[in-house]
Amino acid sequence: MYSLALLTKSCLHTSARILKKAPQNMKGKRASDQRWIARQLNDPFVKAAHDQNYRCRSAFKLIEIDDKYKILKPGYSVIDCGAAPGAWSQVAVQRVNSAGANSEVPIGFVVGVDLLRLTPLDGAHFLSFSDVTDQSIQTQLQELLPSAQADVILSDMAPNASGFRELDHERLVTICLSVADLVERVLRPGGSLICKYWDGALAHHVQSRLASTFCEVRTVKPKSCRKESAEVYFLARFFKKNPKQIHF
Known part of the structure; x- marks a missing residue:
């Protein structure tokens, strides 16, 4: 490695x-x-x-986070939201062994979803031209996932930049809250989430939402993030499944 x-x-x-x-x-x-x-x-x-x-430099952001917090393990099932061009999926495939490269450890599962076309990747199942916030896509994910649950959800999603920082921040917060909806539907108890956000006035809404369903929520900014970038990541661990959660 x-x-x-x-x-x-x-x-x-x-x-x-x-x-x-x-x-x-x-x-x-x-x-x-x-x-x-x-x-x-x-x-x-x-x-x-x-x-x-690697398909792009963002791979090293996930590598750095996982090197420190060890959330990707052989045999785990992973959803990569906004996967294009597929660098995070590449890292996930390696670390959960979904391509079966290591016969001595369990084989995991990686599924990536994006509105754009995803170039095939050995060890990953890609859903191109798909909106991960759409309930029909979430149902499809549950059908694909072993036991209909994920161990880890990754989101490096971001809206296309409008040039207006506050508007872009608000739009990304909305995306993060949609990922939180997905978490409550498909993440197994004890599971983890990495979700990108842009620092700003509304970020506390996402943090509060995650704090209500995870035992631990922290912010991380990998060294491979550009210094001038406002991007930060929420790392949420030990998901608490609500037994009263209604599934669609």
Whole structure:
């Protein structure tokens, strides 16, 4: 297993000794596009994702969280909400052994859901062009999951940026609350959730909702998150199943 601690040290060392790359052929591109390209060229986690064959740099966010809190274990069933392009699913497949790469530990199950098309991944079942907040999709998830329950729910979902920070924050809070609905429907007692949010005035609504159904809720910001980003993650553990919960 690739060590994130070693990766981070290596990335910081590399970025410190290599001059920043200057983007080429930028004529005609918008200033925002130019900034994005320049940032990608000089991001050590982008390079590491390419070297380690992850679909995008966000894989290292999940790796860092799981290295510390150990929520993904062989044999576990995982739902990856907003899975595209599939980097978190790649990490989940490796850690729950859903591709059966290790014959000495239990085989898990990973299902990813996204509104976009998902490129197939060995060890994962993908539901493309699907809305995880839709009750029919949630029913489909229950039918796919062993014992109709998940051990872990992951959400790296975010709305398309509107350019208005408060509006985007409000929309992501709504998404997080929809994930909380999914949790109450399919997560097994004792299960865990990782859910991205953008820090802001309404974040406490999500935290209060999660605190009502989990024994432990904390916020984490992996080192692989960009410093200028407002993104943070709720890590909720030890789900308390409400026996009076109504299932659709």
